[in-house]
Amino acid sequence: MYTQDPNQGQHQAPQYGNQGPQNGGDMGQMGGGQQQQNQNQNQNFFKSEQADMMMNYGLQQGGAIFKQQQEKYMPGISGFWSSLKVYFAVNNQYVVKKLKMVLYPFGVKRATDWGRKPAEDGGYDQSTDTRSKWALPKDDTCAPDLYIPLMSFVTYILLFGFITGMHEDNEDPLIVSTQFSPDLLIQTVWRCMIVQLVEVAVIMLGLSTINGSLSTLDVVSYTGYKYVGLCAGVCTRIFGSTINTLFLLYTSGMLAYFFLKSMVAIVPPGDASTAVTSMPRHWVLLGLSGIQFVVAVGLGWF
Secondary structure, three states: OOOOOOOOHHHHHHHHHHHHHHHHHHHHHHHHHHHHHHHHHHHHHHHHHHHHOOOOOOOOHHHHHHHHHHHHHHHHHHHHHHHHHOOOOOHHHHHHHHHHHOOOHHHHOHHHHOOOHHHHHHHOOOOOOOOOEEOOOOHOOOOOOOHHHHHHHHHHHHHHHHHHHHHHOOOOOOOOOOOOHHHHHHHHHHHHHHHHHHHHHHHHHHHHHHHHHHHHHHHHHHOOHHHHHHHHHHHHHHHHHHHHHHHHHHHHHHHHHHHHHHHHOOOOOOHHHHOOOOOOOHHHHHHHHHHHHHHHHHHHHH
């Protein structure tokens, strides 16, 4: 009789079981090689010239769309930026002369020296900017700028915080007695900005009563020169209240005189011939100069 070997199935089962992992390993190895090949192809694509051309094209199209939208929704930004750059066209010679004029305006002897130079006399490049009437600040000391007001404003804030921190416990009424903190600098910045805005609005309103043609940036520039004297006034606090008060009155008076002479040269009597008010021109300009004196003294006492 035929009898089946009981160990035959036990010997064959492991043979089939060992073939499965071998086939699976081959499939995994083939899949891993295909994935590595795809990754190499992707890397080669991003490094190819075609990818660079596509990236440059995308950047160009994005820049063109942004410029188109900017011109559509913000048409005045480019013109304002061009006008703003004019006020920062300064050099070292201009800065030195302007500081002398602000701190000691009596040094300008002739009245004609307060007038601004036309563009053709100052070498103004009329083809590269919208403002073609007056010369650049670097070519005309009497031209208003925003470089000195901005730098003096930042310097004043830093000096104010430094001097205040040095004299926290000082009983001098001219020196802030509160404890120094970063919030004090923020409060000082806001106080100066609010005063500046109100001052510019009042001056623009006063000039409109005598038909004085002056741009807002010009007014911001002329009213910003007060920080030059305030910087020097803050430094004199270390010498005591008496010297500080005298120096503050001096710089404020020089600022008012500088503003008056500048306005007289910029707003000639002919501009007030068709004024909407009967108020004399010299009284309006004198009152605006007095505002400069009061504002400078007020900020200097804080």
